[in-house]
Amino acid sequence: MKQSILYDANCKICQRTVTFIKRRETLPVFEYIPYDTDQGQRILKKNNIDFSKEQYIVYIRNRAIYIKSSAVLEILKDIGGVWRLLYLFKIVPVSIRDYVYRLIAANRYRFRK
Numbered sequence: 757m758k759q760s761i762l763y764d765a766n767c768k769i770c771q772r773t774v775t776f777i778k779r780r781e782t783l784p785v786f787e788y789i790p791y792d793t794d795q796g797q798r799i800l801k802k803n804n805i806d807f808s809k810e811q812y813i814v815y816i817r818n819r820a821i822y823i824k825s826s827a828v829l830e831i832l833k834d835i836g837g838v839w840r841l842l843y844l845f846k847i848v849p850v851s852i853r854d855y856v857y858r859l860i861a862a863n864r865y866r867f868r869k
Contacts, residue, residue: 758787761831762799762814765790769860770813780835812861824861825853 761777763770774788789796791807791814800807803821805814815827822830825845833843845853 759785759817760787760789760799762789762791762796764811765792777831777835780839782836825857826850
């Protein structure tokens with residue numbers, strides 16, 4: 757079963773993150789879906805994910821939905837290898853992890869080069 761990664765295709769950081777993941781996945785298990793596509797919008801609507809106030813990475817694995825920093829950590833864990841070690845950051849409270857995530861996300865369009 758493929759896992760879905762929904763991301764902002766207009767964001768350079770997001771695009772580079774997808775490229776990073778593609779280069780490291782050992783088996784093609786991830787499905788990369790820009791959330792501004794029809795397919796992305798259908799998935800968001802089906803899972804009651806509202807992007808009207810904030811946009812973030814979404815990772816769907818076996819019907820479990822992960823967002824923001826939790827999505828990033830789950831993806832790194834699933835990539836495996838040395839990247840799995842970063843899953844240790846799961847011990848950091850979600851509020852702190854997501855604060856850092858929001859700081860990066862708030863400035864993501866500044867990196868449009």
